[in-house]
Amino acid sequence: MTSLKTSTSFPSRIDRVLAWALRGAGVLAGSLAFMLVAFIAMESLPILAAIGPFRFFTDPSWHPLQDRFNLLPMLAGTLFVATGAVILAAPLGVLSALFCRYYAPAPMAVAYRRLVELLAGIPSVVYGLWGLVVLVPLLGRIQPPGQSLLAGILILALMILPTIALLADSGIANVPRDHILAGASLGMTRWGLIRRIVLPSARPGIIAGIILGAGRALGETMAVLMVAGNVVQVPTGFFDPVRTLTANIALEMAYAMDGHRSALFMGGLLLALLTIALVAASHRFGKGPAFA
């Protein structure tokens, strides 16, 4: 009788306490996200009020100590690096998940999945350090200095690959077995099954992985800072150094004051807007299986 009391659906005290605790947690999380964006916006307000929103895109260069605040090269840098990394990592991640689920022998699949999970857990600064002492000198042999857009893309692709692979993998694992059996009984080939049944119904998981990966790529700071060269310019080739918005903040915030500091927060606001756009896009494209 007493044990029933806590688990029947009849509203009891424990339910009410739980409901309020959950509401509290929800409000806390929601207001934290809201306050964070509000704080960034407030910190960038002084510079916005002083020079307006357009000079961030029309000023001749980024020399904040000399009142030049062009953020466009950094915005381009962030977009190029993140897009390049996603273009490289997304197909690889999906292929890796397919290999793991449909082609690898069982023991190898398990070992392989553990390996990918391990990759996902390595801190970004370690990737950065590896990039700086191994990858950059290699690229530098092709064309100095080696610290470049390409180095940034490669490091980021390596970092987001495990995220995409793991989420694609669990998306594929959740494809209803009935669908696959039905397909197989119709005499579909393995590739036919994958292409016509597995990939379409795993689409939400795959898209979620790509969005998460893209989000990580947009926000990644240390690894990119260490390998991308950080010169403020719109790159014209893969071997040109670039600076991302995040690297800009990390490099200059410690020493920035007044307008300079505020302009860095403006960069942060741009990043926040990019992330919001990304989340919105994921809601638009990430829904349900294509054939459902």
Add this chain to the structure above:
Amino acid sequence: MKRLQWAFTLAILSMAAGCSQSGERNGESPGKLVITGSSTVAPVVGEIARRFESLHPGVRIDVQTGGSSRGMADCRQGLSDIGMVSRDLKENEGDLIPYALARDGITLITHRDNPTGDLTDAQVKAAFSGAVTNWSELGGPDLPITVINKAEGRSTLELFLSHFKLASTDVKAHVIIGDNEQGIKSVAGIPGAVGYVSIGAAEYAMGREAAIRSLALNGIVPTLTGVGDGSFPLSRTLNLVVKSSPQGLLKEFLEFAQSEKVHDLLENFHLLPITD
């Protein structure tokens, strides 16, 4: 019930808003010092202040950055007790009393395999402004020069630019770095690189077999001793300044900051303690 939920939500939000506004400074208490100024000096003074606080319970020391000029202005106007200034005082600044805290120097570094041993001021200026783009023009091998510069606002950049009379817009950098450690790793990875880092950091790295070498400037080899006695040109004194002859707690703190008890902290920041 619905109304209660809203009240709850509002209560949390207003509490959060309240938190963000309560950062105002309290009134002056006898056990409190305010130090403002140079962002080069602030990190180490922050550490010194923490140690001083732990030795003197009840004392609060507030260290804020804002640049050398603000440090002096605040001190003159009585907004702070001590100003931090990352250079020697000029003649027309005699109204402030300087207490030398440490000396700081930077050295040009290049890859270990680069045989170039010495550069003049004019050569450094030419390389960093992009007028010269190959080591062969500086008496070295046929190798493109990769200029490694520091990010805007860094104190080493400030000292470098003021010594070579360059504006930060003049520098044509190929790579921009943050701290000394990243500078050393970058130079070690690029055969044609030239960059500059704090002398202390360079000596430490070379002691640990990093693939870099330090370049002499106008024939003067950069050493910590040269920084100490001022004979190496790319160096400066970091000062704490006060408005009038210090008394009580202020005097005690200045004596502590100049004593041997903080030398280990200075060395952590690659600064040279002043011993005389």
